[in-house]
Amino acid sequence: MLDDVTESTMDDLLATLANVVGDGGMLTGTDVSSRASGIWRSQGIEAEAILRPRTTEEVSRILAICDEAGQPLVAQGGLTGLVEGHITQAGEIVLSLERMNDIEEVNPVERTMTVQAGVVLEAVHNAADEHGLMYPLDIGGRGSCTLGGNIATNAGGNRVIRYGMTRDMVLGVEAVLADGTVVSSMNHMIKNNAGYDLKQLFIGTEGSLGIVTRAVLRLREKPRSQETMLLAVSDFDRVTALLKAMDAGLGGTLSAFEVLWNNFYRLVTTPPATQTPPLPQDYPFYVLIEAMGGDPQADHARIEQVFSEAHESGLIEDAVIATSEAQRRELWAMRDDVEQVHQYKPVFIFDVSLRVSDMDAYVAQVNRGLEATFGEYTNFVFGHIGDGNIHFAVAAGEDDGAQDGVKQAVYQPLKSIGGSVSAEHGVGLDKKKYLNLSRNDEEIALMRTLKRALDPNGILNPGKIFDAAG
Numbered sequence: 001m002l003d004d005v006t007e008s009t010m011d012d013l014l015a016t017l018a019n020v021v022g023d024g025g026m027l028t029g030t031d032v033s034s035r036a037s038g039i040w041r042s043q044g045i046e047a048e049a050i051l052r053p054r055t056t057e058e059v060s061r062i063l064a065i066c067d068e069a070g071q072p073l074v075a076q077g078g079l080t081g082l083v084e085g086h087i088t089q090a091g092e093i094v095l096s097l098e099r100m101n102d103i104e105e106v107n108p109v110e111r112t113m114t115v116q117a118g119v120v121l122e123a124v125h126n127a128a129d130e131h132g133l134m135y136p137l138d139i140g141g142r143g144s145c146t147l148g149g150n151i152a153t154n155a156g157g158n159r160v161i162r163y164g165m166t167r168d169m170v171l172g173v174e175a176v177l178a179d180g181t182v183v184s185s186m187n188h189m190i191k192n193n194a195g196y197d198l199k200q201l202f203i204g205t206e207g208s209l210g211i212v213t214r215a216v217l218r219l220r221e222k223p224r225s226q227e228t229m230l231l232a233v234s235d236f237d238r239v240t241a242l243l244k245a246m247d248a249g250l251g252g253t254l255s256a257f258e259v260l261w262n263n264f265y266r267l268v269t270t271p272p273a274t275q276t277p278p279l280p281q282d283y284p285f286y287v288l289i290e291a292m293g294g295d296p297q298a299d300h301a302r303i304e305q306v307f308s309e310a311h312e313s314g315l316i317e318d319a320v321i322a323t324s325e326a327q328r329r330e331l332w333a334m335r336d337d338v339e340q341v342h343q344y345k346p347v348f349i350f351d352v353s354l355r356v357s358d359m360d361a362y363v364a365q366v367n368r369g370l371e372a373t374f375g376e377y378t379n380f381v382f383g384h385i386g387d388g389n390i391h392f393a394v395a396a397g398e399d400d401g402a403q404d405g406v407k408q409a410v411y412q413p414l415k416s417i418g419g420s421v422s423a424e425h426g427v428g429l430d431k432k433k434y435l436n437l438s439r440n441d442e443e444i445a446l447m448r449t450l451k452r453a454l455d456p457n458g459i460l461n462p463g464k465i466f467d468a469a470g
């Protein structure tokens with residue numbers, strides 16, 4: 001690492017790298033510091049430079065040069081992450097693949113798409129749609145996040161209950177190792193058990209083992225129907241019973257099961273939020289359900305039948321069913337309006353995973369911990385409950401000094417129930433102190449072994465996930 005790099009040495013290194021990326025490929029000075037370091041952050045980027053290559057070959061040359069010099073390098077995508085995995089500091093260089101944003105091929109027969117890592121998720125959705133296909137990954141940051149970032153963090157989102165995580169949607173990747181070696185594992189097949197599945201080294205490892213530059217995505221046929229409804233439920237036992245009833249009754253078409261606790265629902269349906277409440281605001285839980293199928297008439301009849309049965313059995317208190325695409329979008333806009341939590345400052349956002357059967361008791365335990373530590377607090381709760389993922393947005397105290405106490409209340413109870421401190425955003429800097437609550441010593445030791453093997457000089461996203469030693 002360049003702990004004591006001289007100004008002249010850095011200048012020489014940057015001059016060499018500028019030759020690699022060509023005109024417009026390097027940003028320095030105020031062109032770096034004036035860029036926000038994330039969509040949730042007002043601070044500018046702190047780094048020596050931002051490199052913006054156009055090809056895998058340029059990425060390879062950049063990494064080879066930086067590895068030889070021991071120069072720390074941090075890859076950045078759409079900057080939508082919440083765990084400080086993309087944060088840089090003085091002396092580091094940013095590698096941005098924002099100019100590597102081509103959709104190289106859509107193959108309707110094979111139902112695959114080949115993309116560069118800088119492509120924005122929404123562009124992938126649009127390109128698939130033009131061919132009557134769908135890329136199932138969908139998250140609130142779809143208009144900003146990039147496929148490279150999605151892959152690096154193994155992004156989840158709204159449809160994991162049916163289609164799985166990003167890991168389940170990527171057939172192959174091309175990645176560059178720390179020393180510049182290009183590993184092109186651009187597999188186009190669903191089944192390929194010929195040796196190690198090398199793409200898994202780079203999916204969910206936060207750019208710490210290599211930089212993904214291209215990928216082959218698995219597409220699905222575009223559904224012919226999309227049924228969306230919002231249901232009001234009186235207690236969490238009925239929420240879990242409703243999940244089972246809907247999943248079974250809808251015959252495998254259930255694609256989203258989002259749950260909003262009362263205070264989050266009130267937040268996103270009360271001014272200054274722009275959504276009006278589609279259901280009264282006094283129910284304990286609200287469940288947003290979506291089913292995707294292949295027969296609009298039959299699918300609509302099926303969801304009405306399942307809804308009727310759930311209502312008759314006492315699982316549902318109230319409901320609204322979207323009857324148009326505009327209404328469907330309004331329901332989802334309410335769920336996606338997470339920005340409303342920033343009415344409270346400071347607010348700390350969490351993304352954890354645990355068994356559905358443990359959720360009700362866990363949320364209660366977190367709230368008891370917050371009350372014991374802070375007395376007064378607000379904890380907005382929502383998430384992809386169908387796949388075991390809860391989000392918290394916690395406001396407690398009047399400054400950022402409350403963060404450690406909030407983290408203890410949220411993370412510590414996960415250890416005894418086998419939960420995870422990170423469901424879908426990764427570890428980054430923000431959660432590495434708590435990694436041992438979800439991973440044992442042997443697992444962390446193996447992670448370090450992989451890091452040393454693939455990045456022996458420790459130049460890739462240094463200090464993230466875990467420290468290099470210890």
